[in-house]
Structures are given as C-alpha cells and as structure tokens.
C-alpha cells in the first residue's frame with residue numbers, strides 16, 4: 285500500500301515524475317521534478333568543487349574488454365545491459381573503468397597526486413523487475429561517482445578528508461549519520477589475500493583517524509575492496525544507506541595505472557571510490573519521504589505561486605511573476621478560476637513554500653502579501669519581496 289509518505293505518491297501529488305512499462309525502472313522526469321533533480325545535481329557539483337574533485341564525463345557504452353579488465357564481466361555481468369553489437373559492448377554500471385583509462389593517459393607523476401576526478405555519471409543496472417521500487421531502486425540513475433588516485437601513504441588523509449565533509453552536506457537535508465559500516469572482503473572477489481589484508485588495515489586506520497566508530501559487516505565489501513558505508517537517519521527515524529568510500533588496491537593494476545615517484549620509479553597508486561549520495565534519484569526519493577513532500581525552498585519544484593485575488597489584478601500579478609522569474613526564482617502565476625483560499629490550499633498540496641497574494645491594494649501600491657507555509661503573512665514592496673525570497677531560497681550548500 286502507498287501511504288502518504290511514499291515518495292511515489294508524493295511524486296504524483298507534486299507532479300514530479302512517472303514510470304511507464306515501456307521503460308521499467310527508468311523515470312520520466314516532468315518539468316517540476318527535473319527542477320528538483322537539477323538543484324540536487326548543482327549541490328553535488330558544488331560539493332565536488334569544495335572537495336577539489338574535477339568533474340569529467342565519460343562514455344555510456346564501452347566494449348566488453350574494458351569490463352573484462354575491471355572484473356565486472358565476471359562478477360557483475362547479470363546486472364549489465366549488453367549491447368549485441370560487433371564487437372560486443374555494454375552500458376556502464378559504474379564510471380570507474382573510464383576514469384582509470386583517463387588516468388592512464390595522463391602519465392602521472394607524484395606531483396599530480398592525489399588525482400581527484402568525478403562524474404555525475406548516468407549508469408544502468410539490470411535489476412530484476414521485482415526488485416524495482418520507484419526512485420529507490422532503478423535501472424537507470426545518476427551516480428555522484430568520484431575517484432581519488434593517491435600514493436598509498438596518503439590514503440588515510442584522503443579518507444579522513446572525505447568523511448569530514450559529509451556531516452555538513454547531509455545536515456543541509458536535515459539528515460544525520462546514524463552509523464558507519466565497515467564492509468570487509470566478500471567471497472567473490474579479485475586481488476590477493478595480502479592485498480586485502482593491507483586494504484582492510486589501511487581503511488580501518490583511516491576510519492579511526494576520522495573519528496568514526498564502525499560496525500563490522502564481514503563479507504559485505506565490494507569485489508575489488510573494503511568499504512565504509514554511511515547510514516543516515518531521516519526525520520522519521522528511518523535509516524538509509526547513502527555515502528560510501530572504498531579502498532581499491534586491485535583496479536589500478538588491472539588498468540595499468542601508475543605514477544613516477546620522486547626517485548623516478550614507477551609505482552602503483554591506491555584508488556579510492558567515493559560517493560556522497562550514491563544514486564541522486566534514490567537520495568531524492570528519500571528526501572521527498574523525509575520532508576513528506578514539503579521540500580525546503582531552495583529544493584522546492586516551484587518556489588512561489590503568484591495569486592491575484594480578482595481578474596482585475598491579473599496584469600499586475602503577471603508583472604510580479606515576470607520580476608520574480610527574472611531574479612532567477614521558480615515562480616508561477618496562478619490564473620485558475622478558484623477562490624483565494626482554495627488556491628492557497630492547492631499551492632500547499634503542490635509543494636509551494638511561498639504564495640504571493642495580490643489584491644486591489646497591492647496592485648495600487650506595487651506590493652505583494654507574501655505567505656509562508658506556516659500561515660504567517662507579510663506585505664512587502666515588490667522589490668523587498670524579491671530580496672526576501674532570494675534570501676530564503678538560497679541553497680545552503
């Protein structure tokens with residue numbers, strides 16, 4: 285049963301996205317939904333810059349030898365969409381191999397390390413149709429996939445650096461880290477036992493340095509390395525696994541990535557895979573549920589609905605809408621033939637954080653009566669309302 289906090293029901297009410305049987309597990313983003321997704325993507329992009337990760341973009345479709353080299357073809361093939369082409373190829377389920385191939389071409393020296401590159405990568409995974417669940421489990425989604433190549437002695441610092449940023453990012457969505465899982469070697473894996481010993485030891489040390497106390501999750505690691513997994517708790521005390529950082533000592537060798545150290549010797553870098561959100565779509569599903577659809581102003585599908593009280597004020601209301609759109613706000617004029625109170629109720633249901641009411645007096649004075657979600661209202665000159673809205677809608681990240 286869909287309850288009122290189910291993101292699929294909220295998505296419907298707010299007119300954000302839909303699914304069709306012609307593309308199972310892949311969302312059709314409506315204008316209002318895409319506005320929210322784009323805001324989230326912008327926040328992720330700004331966070332990448334703060335973490336000094338340089339953004340890249342790599343191909344969707346790559347030939348099978350790439351996936352053989354990465355190990356995905358033998359360990360992850362059932363989740364991959366192969367394209368029956370000649371030579372055969374497959375859609376990427378992750379961006380790591382492409383990033384490693386890019387790093388190999390760079391002929392790195394120790395001076396260029398750590399190399400931090402990231403991508404908001406569109407990835408495809410062939411999940412069973414029974415496993416699909418709205419935005420929470422999709423076959424096509426965007427991953428905030430970053431990779432750090434560094435000298436092995438810098439791994440601990442890099443992991444600690446990543447962990448420090450997480451609290452602030454999640455707090456912007458009223459989410460807190462509830463626990464951190466330490467996932468160690470699974471049965472199905474690549475790399476020698478000695479490599480795994482070293483990877484697990486280093487990651488445990490890094491977690492300690494970051495001040496994290498971890499819960500052991502034996503056998504839960506990725507096939508190429510151990511991981512730290514961040515479990516968030518939302519406003520209803522529900523838990524969600526989101527961020528991750530994974531230490532991989534196997535993949536750089538598989539793609540022959542090396543760097544020249546200060547003595548002119550060729551060395552193998554360590555690789556960290558990191559994601560703050562994992563899947564942007566899933567994170568959004570979770571945030572929609574956590575806020576029960578009442579997204580904070582910066583993230584709301586539309587931010588302000590302009591409501592004229594009578595038809596005579598429509599031209600002025602149109603001017604107000606123009607001025608607010610010009611300022612970069614997501615504003616819309618409501619010319620529906622409904623009562624004011626009905627329009628305010630509809631605005632709430634549609635997730636508007638603000639309603640700007642204009643009646644005879646506002647049209648005469650060049651002002652607006654600005655209502656917030658909590659019902660409070662203030663009459664401001666248009667310029668003042670514009671400034672107030674811009675400040676209220678400023679992204680916290």
Ligand SMILES: [Zn+2]
Pocket residue numbers: 378379380429430431557558
């Ligand atoms: Zn990766």
